[in-house]
Amino acid sequence: MSLDIFAPSKSVVSKGLFGKKIMVYGFNDLGKTYQTSRMEKPYFLSFEKGLSAIDGVPFANIKKWSDFTKVLKQFARNSEKAKELYQTIIIDGTDIMAKYCEKYVSNAYGVNRIKDGNEGFGLWKELETELFFAIDELISLDFTVVFIAHEMVESKDSDRKVPKGDKRLMPLIQDNCDYVIYLKGNNVDEDNNVILSSAYTVQTDEFFARSRFTQTPPFIEEFTAENLEAAIVEGIEKESKVQGFSLVSEDEKRNVYKETKLNYDELMSEIKQVGGQLVEIDKLDEMNNIAEKQLGIGNRVTECKKGQEEVMSVILDEMKELLEEAE
Incomplete structure (x- = not known):
């Protein structure tokens, strides 16, 4: 990207789902892992065993922080080759990431716990730095990235549902996501068949959700991979008409935001x-x-x-x- 204030690059918006960053969260058994596994050319970074009932999905079994960073480096160094195989990178178990990172930073500084490092002052800044650069590298990858998380109550003074996770990690992810989608279960029908969960893209007093595109449908009655993509595409296209801008292809967007490598x-x-x-x-x-x-x-x-x-x-x-x- 050219860095010249007198000949600036101009921001653009691309069509479709590719390259978007999405968080999907909610209670257990709402279809988070299954439906995201049906997205275009998925690759899972599995911090938990959500794929144990799904067959044939490419994944990395993440059991320590170095596993995660190793996969990131492979995607970054072999981006074009990886794009031939994958389009969607899915982080399953986002709330677990920080725990692995804590253990890694503690081990790196020769202590058992984060709070024991730095002569008792703790290694919180070191943890924040490690998390920041890892998430920055992940969201900088030229793929659709989906974060799967559980829900929790916001605080002891509020019952509003928010994504569960470390306070140093979750804001990094949420602030960089184009969509934070809350899933809500619909129980079963009269024949005792499970009804698909519903998805929300706009926050309420009950839960946090959001979309960078204000024209995105606020409610998806049945949460499926197809319905999620359709809602995102609809919102982007409507936004372009309301705001009066033209959408570009992903290749055109990639050229605008192309990073200049230092040799x-x-x-x-x-x-x-x-x-x-x-x-x-x-x-x-x-x-x-x-x-x-x-x-x-x-x-x-x-x-x-x-x-x-x-x-x-x-x-x-x-x-x-x-x-x-x-x-």
């Missing part, structure tokens, strides 16, 4: 080129000051290693500014 070799080559120009005009001291501001006294940008591309990019920008000012 070490290319950065170092340009740094040396610009650095040579600065030396020629007697700006060596100023150039070294720029490097030391970012890297510390006595350190030079030409000594940077792979993994330091971001700070190299910042230094290069300041070197270019220095060169422009001198011309």
Whole structure:
């Protein structure tokens, strides 16, 4: 993505379900796992055993935090290959994620519990940081992502239903979801057959729910994968007509939001080129000051290693500014 305030990128909205981030939550046995397993080309990250009664669904059995991060890295590094197989990544058991992360951070710092770390002050900031970067990487993946969670009451002073989970994790997920959908059971019919649960996309005094698209139907009578997709598509299309904007394809949206990757070799080559120009005009001291501001006294940008591309990019920008000012 170009970073130029005088030639900005313009936000766009894509058609359909692909790329959307969705949370589905509610009580047990409402069809959360089954219906999401019927979404387009699913892949489950199973923190709980919701797939034990469903056959033939690709999944990873997540039993520790490193399992989760390993799968994320595979999706990130092999995105195009993964898209040939999968379209929807489903996190089953969202409320369990933070527990695995707590254990991981505690082990990393050599303590049994988060609150025992940092000489008794706790490792809460370290936990928040680990959760943030993992969720950020997950939602940055170019897939539809569905989070499945249980429900709980909001507080001792409120009976309103909200997604269950750690207070450091759930806001990260909810704030980045296009939809938070609450499921409510409908018991059985006169023949004792289970009636499909209903889905809500707008909050009430009874439960929390929301949609970024105000034209999304507030109520889905029968929660199925097909009905969920139809409601989302309908809401997006109506929103575009009401707001007066055109929808784009997912490929067009991907091009708009495409991230510029920093390449070490290319950065170092340009740094040396610009650095040579600065030396020629007697700006060596100023150039070294720029490097030391970012890297510390006595350190030079030409000594940077792979993994330091971001700070190299910042230094290069300041070197270019220095060169422009001198011309």
